Amino acid sequence: EAQVTQNPRYLITVTGKKLTVTCSQNMNHEYMSWYRQDPGLGLRQIYYSMNVEVTDKGDVPEGYKVSRKEKRNFPLILESPSPNQTSLYFCASSPGTGLGNTIYFGEGSWLTVV
């Protein structure tokens, strides 16, 4: 089954403790991205990657890092999480950047930083 898989789905952590949210897709997609969703603010793009070793900042990259060493994986790294990073995070992928490339989303990761 074609899917985007995120882990963990739910996490409570403390301020300053480094964490990684993994994202994996099994569709051989070139384009992957991370979003956060907050009440009243909608979905905002954090980082995106058009291919292996190619990443770019979205609208809200501060406090986050990403890497794209393999095509299927795109982890989101919070080096020193803060309470304002408490949010619902979505990973997404699409075949490429051309017209007609549907974006598929994972089920989301609920992150709470206390």
Added chain:
Amino acid sequence: EDQVTQSPEALRLQEGESSSLNCSYTVSGLRGLFWYRQDPGKGPEFLFTLYSAGEEKEKERLKATLTKKESFLHITAPKPEDSATYLCAVRLVGDKIIFGKGTRLHILP
């Protein structure tokens, strides 16, 4: 500044009462406009992609249209199971994607 605005923020309809959701955009270099449906606690589910003004797409009770400055999602004779948040997003030249804040749709039986 690139911007996507959806209206209304929330909409309550009776079952069978048709209506339209709006997505207006001010962007440079539009590559495509997407509509998604999102249920509470779930990831967005793809509905439509539109590329050029005048384009229309349909799926069951939903029909999406696009002009140079806005898109409409028309819902005909909705059912309670159509209740969800509907999200509009634009893909820009350079492949950045911007989402609107969504319209929460509630269909009353």
